[in-house]
Structure formats: C-alpha cells, structure tokens
Amino acid sequence: MDPIFSGDTLSQWYEAFTHWLFWEVLTPAQVVRTTMQVPAIVGAGFVSWWVHDFVHPVLEERVRRGAYTDLYERGLLTLVSLVFPVLWALGLWFSIAVSTQFGWSHDVVWIASNLVVAWIIIRLASILVQDPVWSKMIMVVAFTIAGLNIVGLLDPTLAFLDSLAINIGEVRLSVLLLLHGMLSLGILLWVAMLASGVLERRISELPNLTPSVQVLIGKLFKATLILLAVVVALTSIGVDLTALAVFGGAVGVGVGFGLQKVVANLIGGIIILMDKSIKPGDIIRIGDTFGWVSSLGARYVSVETRDSSEYLIPNEDIVTHQVVNWSHNNALARLKVQIQVAHDSDVRRALSLMVDAAAVPARVLDHPEPRALVVGFVNGLIELELRFWINDVQNGTHNISSEVMIEIWELFRTHHIQVPVPQRHVYMDSVPPRRPLSEDAPDDLLVRARALPGSPTG
Numbered sequence: 197m198d199p200i201f202s203g204d205t206l207s208q209w210y211e212a213f214t215h216w217l218f219w220e221v222l223t224p225a226q227v228v229r230t231t232m233q234v235p236a237i238v239g240a241g242f243v244s245w246w247v248h249d250f251v252h253p254v255l256e257e258r259v260r261r262g263a264y265t266d267l268y269e270r271g272l273l274t275l276v277s278l279v280f281p282v283l284w285a286l287g288l289w290f291s292i293a294v295s296t297q298f299g300w301s302h303d304v305v306w307i308a309s310n311l312v313v314a315w316i317i318i319r320l321a322s323i324l325v326q327d328p329v330w331s332k333m334i335m336v337v338a339f340t341i342a343g344l345n346i347v348g349l350l351d352p353t354l355a356f357l358d359s360l361a362i363n364i365g366e367v368r369l370s371v372l373l374l375l376h377g378m379l380s381l382g383i384l385l386w387v388a389m390l391a392s393g394v395l396e397r398r399i400s401e402l403p404n405l406t407p408s409v410q411v412l413i414g415k416l417f418k419a420t421l422i423l424l425a426v427v428v429a430l431t432s433i434g435v436d437l438t439a440l441a442v443f444g445g446a447v448g449v450g451v452g453f454g455l456q457k458v459v460a461n462l463i464g465g466i467i468i469l470m471d472k473s474i475k476p477g478d479i480i481r482i483g484d485t486f487g488w489v490s491s492l493g494a495r496y497v498s499v500e501t502r503d504s505s506e507y508l509i510p511n512e513d514i515v516t517h518q519v520v521n522w523s524h525n526n527a528l529a530r531l532k533v534q535i536q537v538a539h540d541s542d543v544r545r546a547l548s549l550m551v552d553a554a555a556v557p558a559r560v561l562d563h564p565e566p567r568a569l570v571v572g573f574v575n576g577l578i579e580l581e582l583r584f585w586i587n588d589v590q591n592g593t594h595n596i597s598s599e600v601m602i603e604i605w606e607l608f609r610t611h612h613i614q615v616p617v618p619q620r621h622v623y624m625d626s627v628p629p630r631r632p633l634s635e636d637a638p639d640d641l642l643v644r645a646r647a648l649p650g651s652p653t654g
Contacts, residue, residue, distance in 0.1 A: 233304040240287030248280040314342035377433035384425035392418035412469035464511030479522035479589040522589040538614040553603035
C-alpha cells in the first residue's frame with residue numbers, strides 16, 4: 197500500500213502554494229490594486245444593506261399576509277431573504293461598469309461579484325431541499341467549490357486531493373474519489389427521496405386503492421429507488437458489483453445470528469400491508485394500548501392514544517399477538533354495560549329503564565337499537581347487561597360507558613330500583629373454657645371437641 201502523504205508531494209504542494217501566494221497575490225502592484233478596489237466592494241455592500249433594511253421588512257410583511265400554502269410561503273420568504281445579495285451584486289456590477297469606463301483595474305471586484313452571484317444561485321437551489329441541515333451543508337459545499345473555481349484554485353485543489361491515495365490491490369482509492377462517491381450518493385439519495393415522496397402523494401390521491409395498498413406501493417418504490425441510488429453511486433466510483441457477493445454473504449450470516457428481530461419486523465410490516473389487516477386510521481387495541489394507527493413503518497406501527505402519547509409497536513407483535521381492530525370492516529362498535537339488582541326488583545321495569553338510559557347520550561345510535569338482557573343470577577342477585585352501539589370509537593369507549601351508567605343510576609334511583617351493596621356478616625360465638633371430657637361423654641360431643649383447633653385430639 198502506497199502512503200497517502202509523501203515528503204515529495206507535500207514539498208511540491210508547499211512550493212506551488214508559496215509561489216502563487218508571493219508572486220501572484222502579494223506582489224506590490226497586486227496589493228495596491230486590491231487596496232484600491234476594497235472601498236468599492238465595502239461601499240457597495242454598505243449601501244445594499246442600508247437599502248435592505250427598508251425593503252426587506254415590507255416584502256416580508258406582504259408575503260406573510262398573503263394566503264399562501266406553507267411550501268409556497270417558505271419559498272417566497274427565501275426569495276425575500278436574497279434582497280441583500282441581489283442589491284450587492286447590482287452595486288458590484290455598477291462598480292465594474294464604472295471601472296471599465298475609466299480604465300481602472302477591477303479584477304478583485306469581478307471576483308467578489310462572482311462570489312455573490314454564486315451565493316444567490318446556491319441559495320435558490322437550496323430551496324428545493326427542505327431539511328435545514330442538508331440545505332446548509334449543500335450550500336457550504338457548493339459555495340466552496342464555486343469560490344475555488346472563481347479564484348482559480350479548483351484544479352490545484354482537485355489535483356492535491358487526488359494525490360492523497362492508497363492502493364488496495366488493483367484498486368486506487370483517493371480522497372477525491374471518496375468525496376466524489378459521497379457527493380454522488382447524497383445527490384442520488386436526495387433525488388430518490390424526492391421522487392418517492394411525490395409518488396406517495398400521487399398514490400394517496402387514488403380513490404381505488406386502500407390505504408394499506410397505498411403505503412405498500414410507496415414503501416416498495418422508495419426501497420427500489422434507494423437501492424438503485426446506492427448501486428449507481430458505487431458504479432460511478434469504479435466499484436465492481438460482483439464484489440458485493442461476499443458482502444451479501446456476510447449480511448446473510450449477520451441476519452441469521454444478530455438481526456433476526458429486525459428482519460422479522462420488516463417481514464411483519466410487509467405482511468400487514470399485504471393482508472390489509474391494519475391500515476392508517478384504524479382504531480385498535482393491543483394489550484393495554486388503545487388508539488388509532490397514525491402511520492405504518494417498515495419496522496413498527498405508530499399508535500396514537502387519546503392522551504397524545506404515541507406508541508411504536510413492532511410489526512412482529514402486531515402479527516403474532518391478538519389485536520382488536522374496532523374499525524376493520526366498518527366503524528360500528530358494540531359496547532356492554534353490566535349491573536346487578538336485588539332479587540325482589542321489577543326486572544322488566546329495570547330492563548326498560550336501562551334502554552331509556554342508553555337513549556340519552558347523543559353518541560349512542562338508535563339503529564341498531566340498544567338492548568337490555570338478563571344474563572344470570574349471582575349470589576342471590578340478578579345480573580343485567582345493556583348492549584348499545586356507537587360509530588365513533590376514536591372518541592373513546594370508557595367515557596360513553598360512564599355516561600350510560602350514570603343515566604342508569606339516576607333512573608334506578610328515581611324509580612326505586614335497588615342496586616344492592618355487597619355486605620358481609622361476621623358471627624362471633626363465645627366458647628366456654630375447655631374441660632377434659634370423660635370417656636362417658638356423648639359421642640357427638642367428643643367429635644365436636646376433637647374438631648376444635650388446638651384440641652389435643654384435633
């Protein structure tokens with residue numbers, strides 16, 4: 197393997213840099229020309245900022261008062277933020293025109309104007325990238341490349357990065373090649389994510405596809421585009437794709453030993469999307485978790501509860517455990533309320549009152565109509581059950597059951613239907629002091645004595 201840094205390479209690069217610095221940049225004539233052009237650059241920037249302070253607030257206020265969508269408003273605000281660099285570029289161009297008219301040197305002003313124009317173009321291109329981190333990163337990289345190209349240092353920089361290389365077998369791996377691959381992969385992944393997002397939005401507008409099928413098509417298309425982007429990026433830097441066979445075997449071994457849960461969740465997600473058992477918007481209960489499905493992911497199902505908590509349930513648990521889907525086929529759901537009355541109560545009257553109580557809350561449906569039944573006799577009490585229907589499970593089940601039970605309690609109190617309170621009776625017997633029993637005592641008395649705790653014969 198050849199070393200990345202060699203003494204000859206560093207020496208040559210240092211000599212070239214010092215020659216350029218002292219014989220082209222820091223010459224007395226160049227210093228004088230630069231010093232004379234600095235006031236024009238600074239003055240144009242100062243005037244542009246002064247005008248910007250008056251123009252920018254007015255334009256920003258007009259954009260915010262307009263009835264625009266979030267994306268469109270964000271784009272307009274980005275354009276408004278470019279008022280200062282646009283004014284500065286106009287001022288620098290005016291300085292170049294004046295210098296040309298009088299035959300003055302303006303090479304430094306020309307470089308500054310090109311840098312400002314590159315700033316404007318890069319900022320406009322970054323509007324397409326909504327993530328602020330990636331947007332700033334792209335802007336910094338692109339501005340660095342533009343700046344090096346304007347001052348004439350791009351080719352020497354690329355040559356220096358290409359010289360920092362190592363040889364691995366027949367493959368030459370340089371810093372420039374790695375940066376090229378990373379840049380290509382980033383751009384291709386961004387394009388893939390952008391294209392998949394557009395496709396998912398288009399698919400979600402198709403009325404003939406169920407939500408689960410829409411999510412499945414979107415996820416498959418997204419995975420295909422990402423895989424294609426990785427393959428193209430590796431090919432662009434000269435990686436032989438046949439070498440990935442060894443990597444694929446290693447991944448297979450890793451899946452067999454350490455990634456079983458991950459693969460199980462991925463396969464479980466595909467099964468959920470294909471069998472349409474759960475779709476976004478369904479009301480489900482798994483274990484103690486009750487809520488509606490907000491999204492279906494490749495690894496988990498996101499369930500949002502009524503207290504604004506979001507549970508990320510692995511797909512494997514959804515497939516292997518019992519799941520109650522309240523809205524699988526329709527939005528109707530039947531709830532049950534049980535209550536006990538005394539054995540001497542008017543049962544038919546109690547059943548009628550329970551049906552009347554169910555008609556009071558607005559959420560209880562009239563069709564199917566509520567029904568009250570006798571379900572059993574428990575400990576001398578009569579157990580009744582009220583069954584009623586709702587079609588808005590997403591608004592909760594315990595709250596509507598509570599409302600119905602309150603109405604039943606009030607009607608029972610009004611019509612003197614007794615709801616018994618559990619009671620316990622404790623009887624205490626005084627036991628006389630124990631005396632030894634003779635053999636002549638009756639047999640039944642001897643038996644009771646032996647049965648007493650702590651007796652010598654018990």
